[in-house]
Amino acid sequence: MCVGIPAQVVEILPAEKKSAIVEVEGVRREVSIVIVLDDGVKVGDWVLLHVGFAMSIIDEEEAEAQLDFMRMLGGVYEEEVEAFSADVPGVGVPGAEPAPS
Amino acid sequence: MKFVTEFRDPEAAKVLIAEIAELAAGQPARKFMEACGGHTHAIYRHGIESLLPESIEMVHGPGCPVCVIPMGRIDDAISIASQDGVTMCCFGDLMRVPGGSSTLLEAKAKGADIRVVYSPLDALAIAENEPDRNVVFFAVGFETTAPSTAITAMQARERNVSNFSIFCNHVTIVPPMKAILDSPGMELDGFLGPGHVSAVIGTGPYQFVSREYGLPLVTTGFEPVDILQGVAMLLRQLAEGRAEVENQYKRVVRDGGNPSALKMLGEVFELRPHFEWRGLGFIAQSALTLKDDFADWDAEKHFELPGVRVADPKACQCGEVLKGAIRPWECKVFGTACTPETPIGTCMVSSEGACAAYFNYGRFRAKKRIPVTSA
Numbered sequence: 001m002c003v004g005i006p007a008q009v010v011e012i013l014p015a016e017k018k019s020a021i022v023e024v025e026g027v028r029r030e031v032s033i034v035i036v037l038d039d040g041v042k043v044g045d046w047v048l049l050h051v052g053f054a055m056s057i058i059d060e061e062e063a064e065a066q067l068d069f070m071r072m073l074g075g076v077y078e079e080e081v082e083a084f085s086a087d088v089p090g091v092g093v094p095g096a097e098p099a100p101s
Numbered sequence: 102m103k104f105v106t107e108f109r110d111p112e113a114a115k116v117l118i119a120e121i122a123e124l125a126a127g128q129p130a131r132k133f134m135e136a137c138g139g140h141t142h143a144i145y146r147h148g149i150e151s152l153l154p155e156s157i158e159m160v161h162g163p164g165c166p167v168c169v170i171p172m173g174r175i176d177d178a179i180s181i182a183s184q185d186g187v188t189m190c191c192f193g194d195l196m197r198v199p200g201g202s203s204t205l206l207e208a209k210a211k212g213a214d215i216r217v218v219y220s221p222l223d224a225l226a227i228a229e230n231e232p233d234r235n236v237v238f239f240a241v242g243f244e245t246t247a248p249s250t251a252i253t254a255m256q257a258r259e260r261n262v263s264n265f266s267i268f269c270n271h272v273t274i275v276p277p278m279k280a281i282l283d284s285p286g287m288e289l290d291g292f293l294g295p296g297h298v299s300a301v302i303g304t305g306p307y308q309f310v311s312r313e314y315g316l317p318l319v320t321t322g323f324e325p326v327d328i329l330q331g332v333a334m335l336l337r338q339l340a341e342g343r344a345e346v347e348n349q350y351k352r353v354v355r356d357g358g359n360p361s362a363l364k365m366l367g368e369v370f371e372l373r374p375h376f377e378w379r380g381l382g383f384i385a386q387s388a389l390t391l392k393d394d395f396a397d398w399d400a401e402k403h404f405e406l407p408g409v410r411v412a413d414p415k416a417c418q419c420g421e422v423l424k425g426a427i428r429p430w431e432c433k434v435f436g437t438a439c440t441p442e443t444p445i446g447t448c449m450v451s452s453e454g455a456c457a458a459y460f461n462y463g464r465f466r467a468k469k470r471i472p473v474t475s476a
């Protein structure tokens with residue numbers, strides 16, 4: 001929760017939603033981009049994700065470094081990805097296909 | 102050098118290790134605290150202590166948000182969750198945190214409607230989908246997650262979701278650092294500053310470390326090479342007689358922090374006069390509560406809370422671990438009565454906690470100090 005997971009933006013949703021679809025380990029989900037809107041977040045960007053919010057835009061190299069770190073954490077990261085992937089009624093992206101890996 | 106080969110950049114690591122050795126040789130023994138649970142993990146997992154000279158000791162700080170929740174607040178949450186019509190939503194790692202008499206998991210087994218969510222927005226969505234439930238989000242975390250709760254509160258107000266409220270337990274990182282610096286017998290020579298918390302608050306709030314305590318602080322990333330570099334920067338400052346706030350993690354941390362996130366924090370939250378931290382006691386102005394503008398979404402305004410202060414179990418030395426006064430394995434129940442399966446203290450519950458980190462990767466290197474060359 002306290003350590004951000006890197007996610008890649010795959011789609012920016014209509015402006016009034018202030019959210020985007022991001023992908024983590026092949027799983028897609030809607031997250032809030034309110035905090036990075038002013039930074040001009042766009043499709044293809046990597047973001048650091050905390051509890052469903054993109055907190056900062058990072059470059060690809062940092063995303064990789066962060067992924068290495070998260071994978072090293074093992075359990076903590078798996079819990080985060082599992083939580084990220086969980087279905088919540090009315091949230092997430094119904095029917096969104098996981099990306100081919 | 103067994104561990105160095107796992108690094109992304111073994112060459113850079115070797116250069117840094119040599120530099121650290123040289124700097125350390127010209128100085129007295131040094132004790133540095135890493136305030137962030139992520140750093141604790143990286144240090145244990147990569148055996149970084151074994152790469153450092155004997156004279157440098159890393160101590161673990163209070164930087165795990167689940168670990169610092171006092172038992173009384175868990176009891177308060179359970180009391181809210183046990184009321185008719187209430188759905189309590191929380192992050193998964195809170196479920197097994199021991200309260201005074203039970204955990205949220207046990208309360209759920211007894212019939213309370215407690216659901217694990219990934220995001221506060223999920224809790225808000227549940228409230229909108231189930232208008233006859235009284236949905237409460239159990240908010241915890243440092244400045245990394247507080248903006249998320251702030252935005253959720255703003256959305257609840259915007260969309261006028263009246264069956265949603267927040268049980269706010271957000272804490273801030275600077276006051277416990279002060280409390281630790283003020284605690285008798287705690288002699289630190291510097292801090293590795295947290296990574297992602299600093300991405301939100303910037304480096305300004307740490308200035309007191311250098312100004313008031315004359316100590317260096319370096320905000321640091323999570324790669325092994327980042328941590329080595331952070332340590333080298335601390336030693337360099339000490340060698341040159343400087344005590345400054347430096348930023349090793351410029352890739353993510355801007356000096357001014359994240360203005361949008363800070364603005365939202367300011368809009369929704371204010372400081373509580375005091376808040377209890379597990380093992381650390383009450384710390385003034387160390388936690389956030391919702392402003393009056395958001396009273397309608399503040400669970401503490403809707404529910405009677407027992408608010409009882411529950412003493413930590415006798416055997417538990419989490420407070421000492423959180424302050425860096427003892428190492429996890431020095432706790433008498435570590436690995437025997439207290440394990441991740443049967444945690445007594447919070448530091449073992451949350452996988453971000455120091456005891457869990459040490460239990461998971463550290464034990465085989467107990468007491469550290471494996472000479473670099475023979476590893």
Ligand code: SF4
Binds near residue numbers: 436440
């Ligand atoms: S071993 Fe258990 S009881 Fe001891 S400090 Fe760690 S979490 Fe607390």
